[in-house]
Amino acid sequence: MTGRPLIGISTYLEAGTRWGVWELEAALLPAGYPRLVQAAGGLAAMLPPDDPERAAAAVARIDALVIAGGPDVEPVRYGAERDARTGPPARARDAWELALIDAALAARVPLLGVCRGMQLLNVALGGTLVQHLDGHAEVVGVFGRHSVKPVPGTLYAGVAPEETVVPTYHHQAVDRLGVGLVVSAYAVDGTVEAVELPSRGWVLGVQWHPEMGEDLRVVEALVRAAGCSSDAGGAGLPRQ
Template identity: 45%
Template sequence: MALNDSDINNSDTPRPVIGLTTYLEQASTGVWNVPASFLPRVYFEAVNRAGGIAVLLPPQPVSPEIARQVLGSLDGLIVSGGKDIDPARYGQEPHESTDAPRHDRDAWEDALLQAAIDTETPFLGICRGLQVLNVALGGTLHQHLPDVIGSNRYNLGGGIFNVNRVSVAQESLLADALAGDDSVAVKSYHHQAIDQLADGLRVTARSDDGLVQAVELPDVPFGLAVQWHPEEDVDSDIRLFEALVQAAAQHATERARA
């Protein structure tokens, strides 16, 4: 459940701080055309509406120590969508449709996720974020889904999100976040997906063609990732962000007590 106004105004209930990874893209504004940190507004608006404080995390040089320092200032983490992961990270040559690698972002998000796991900081992976989690833990990806399933149902192109239905495993973190719903309609925009599942991950949602649509990491209190884009649907369903914010608030409380 999201924090309500009385919670937010109560000094005894501070809002949890959620870090969101960002893109590094060439951006034009006014007379400037420069590389810039970028994230669609819908991501951090969803965090705000769920009761959290959003902090943007641009790609930058990283080490395990830096990643742990960053996580030490956060109560939760969102690994957002974006360009394809470098296939060399899972031992493959690039498919002709695979994006040019973004080595800085791959390294940054891998290190942040590893630090989140080590510190048991609640995290939510979105689209690319699910793929980063799987690759970070030793899994692989299908590089171009039309070659696998014979359709473009998950990526219509042109910035158009297609609606697909996924089945949710019961007795899972995802089912708890969705109040027990066993099937949900989701907005998809991806051409890659999990192939070999990493050790330690549990599949908690699939589409009717068998593709993995959500995973969780049972070894941590809240480690969830989905292949779809919940930030595009918060007007009708903000529950995944609420679940993360609630877990982050609990994490902050426990860390303060410790």
């Protein structure tokens, strides 16, 4: 492969965003995401919410996909009633990102889900979520830190074989696993902290926020997988 793999990253779509003299709707992405991809050897491309029917075309033009963190997944997506502590829905983003996940899995494009992204991966495969979990977002708007322990023999354990302290901020978690997913890391309290999908190549979800830390290993592994995938078929061509 010549050049750096192109890594698509999903984004927020927020109304009333201010910068300079402007207050407008904006497609937003915390700068930690593109900086992490760039530091890991990739090129970052933002994928704001769009018509879900265009997801396959978007995925065909990238070498790997990151589903970024963000708001709670709407409970109707996994057949649950809304808990009072669940945040307001982001329906356009849910629909777009679920379509991106489906397209990436179908095309075997390497996929990383971060926090909400991991939860959405689980929901896309028929899993459910715990709508409120104490102890993983101690202070509103402040990232915490706790350790995660890899499950030996998993993709994640191959990337980070030792127990690792990670940046974290979430109040929801995986409950019933989606079809084909396996757990690849746990928190000390037993919360599922990483999942993967061995049947579809390089597919990993992490409950923490690697973009808020200095450990590049997960995203470096994604970029390597993107490079190998591009070498095998070229960006936009079917993966075998």
